Amino acid sequence: MKPPYLITKEEILKFYKPVNPLTHKGLQGHAVIIAGSYGKIGAAVLASKSCIKSGCGLVTALIPKCGYQILQISIPEVMVVTDENANFITQINLPLIPKAIGIGPGIGKELGTQKAVFEFLRINKAPLVLDADVLNILAENQSWLELVPEKTILTPHPKELERLIGKWDSEAQKFQKAIAFSEQYKIIIVMKGAPTFIINQTAVCQNTTGNAALATAGSGDVLTGIITSLLSQSYEPLHAAQLGVFIHGLTADIALPKTGYQSFIASDIIKNLGKAFLSLEN
Ligand SMILES: NC(=O)C1=CN([C@@H]2O[C@H](COP(=O)(O)OP(=O)(O)OC[C@H]3O[C@@H](n4cnc5c(N)ncnc54)[C@H](O)[C@@H]3O)[C@@H](O)[C@H]2O)[C@@H](O)CC1
Ligand SMILES: Nc1ncnc2c1ncn2[C@@H]1O[C@H](COP(=O)(O)OP(=O)(O)O)[C@@H](O)[C@H]1O
Numbered sequence: 001m002k003p004p005y006l007i008t009k010e011e012i013l014k015f016y017k018p019v020n021p022l023t024h025k026g027l028q029g030h031a032v033i034i035a036g037s038y039g040k041i042g043a044a045v046l047a048s049k050s051c052i053k054s055g056c057g058l059v060t061a062l063i064p065k066c067g068y069q070i071l072q073i074s075i076p077e078v079m080v081v082t083d084e085n086a087n088f089i090t091q092i093n094l095p096l097i098p099k100a101i102g103i104g105p106g107i108g109k110e111l112g113t114q115k116a117v118f119e120f121l122r123i124n125k126a127p128l129v130l131d132a133d134v135l136n137i138l139a140e141n142q143s144w145l146e147l148v149p150e151k152t153i154l155t156p157h158p159k160e161l162e163r164l165i166g167k168w169d170s171e172a173q174k175f176q177k178a179i180a181f182s183e184q185y186k187i188i189i190v191m192k193g194a195p196t197f198i199i200n201q202t203a204v205c206q207n208t209t210g211n212a213a214l215a216t217a218g219s220g221d222v223l224t225g226i227i228t229s230l231l232s233q234s235y236e237p238l239h240a241a242q243l244g245v246f247i248h249g250l251t252a253d254i255a256l257p258k259t260g261y262q263s264f265i266a267s268d269i270i271k272n273l274g275k276a277f278l279s280l281e282n
C-alpha cells in the first residue's frame, strides 16, 4: 500500500468551489435523503438538516409515514415524501430526478426495506452515498453490490466495514481488504474512525480534522448529509468525500473549546457547519 496522503486545508482548497454570487437554488443541486424508521426518525432529521446546511439548493427526504410531522416541524426548509408504510421504508419512488442521493441512516433491515433497496439499486441512475443499514443490507446480500454504480461513496464505521469485508487480523490486513473491495466494485470507501481514511481503489488518504467529541450518536448520519449535499453540487465523488470528512471534523475542532468533549452532540456538528465552511474562505 502506498503511504496515505493527508487531507489538509491546502489540499481541499485545490478543488473547493466558493458559491457563485449569481447562483440560484435550481443550480445548487437537489439532494435526496432516504432515511429513518420508527424510533430513528432522528437519523433522517440529522442527515437532511446537515444536507441543506452544506450548500445544496433543495433537499427532499423520503421517510416512512410516521416521520412526516417530525421532519416538517424540525426542518421546514426540507421537502418530504412519505412511504405508504407507517414505520419503515417499503418503496423508493421519487417524484423528481435528484443530483445525488444519500441512503441508509436509520432505515433498519426489515424485509420490505431490503426489497425496496434492491429495486432502487436496479433502477437508480443518480450518484450515491451509502451509509448505515443500507451497508448492513448489502453485507447480507453481497450479490447486490454489482448494482452499485462506480464511484459510489460508502461510509462504514468499523463494525459496518467488518460486515462488508469480513474480519481482519491487523491494521495492514484491514487496509488490504478495503482496497481489494474498493477495486472490485470501483467504489470509494470512507473508513470512518479516529482518524477517518478514504480508500479510492489503491489510493488512500487520511483526514486531519476531528476529535473524540464526534463519538456521539448521529455524527455519522450528519456526515452522510454533508457528503450527499456536496455530491449534489457537482463535486467529483472523491472530492465530495474528502471535503465532507474534512468539514465534518472541523466542526468538532471549532466547537470543542465551548462544548468540551462530553456535551458535544451531533446537532453541534450542524450548528458549526457555517464556521467550518467560512474557515476555508480566509
Ligand atoms: N437518532 C437516531 O435516529 C440515530 C440513529 N442511528 C441509526 O441507528 C442504526 C444503527 O446504527 P449503529 O451504528 O448504532 O449500530 P451498529 O450495530 O451498526 O454499530 C454498533 C456497533 O459498532 C461498533 N462500533 C461503532 N463505531 C465503532 C468504532 N469507531 N470502533 C469500533 N467499533 C465501533 C459498536 O461498538 C457497536 O458494536 C443506523 O441506521 C444508524 O444510522 C444512529 O446513528 C444513532 C442515532
Ligand atoms: N474518537 C473519534 N475521533 C474522531 N472522530 C470520531 C471519533 N469517534 C467517532 N468519530 C467520527 O464520528 C462519526 C461516527 O459515525 P457513526 O458511527 O456512523 O455514527 P452514527 O451511526 O451514530 O451516526 C464518524 O465520522 C467517525 O469518524
Ligand SMILES: [Mg+2]
Pocket (backbone or CB within 6 Å): 131, 132, 157, 220, 221
Ligand atoms: Mg452510522
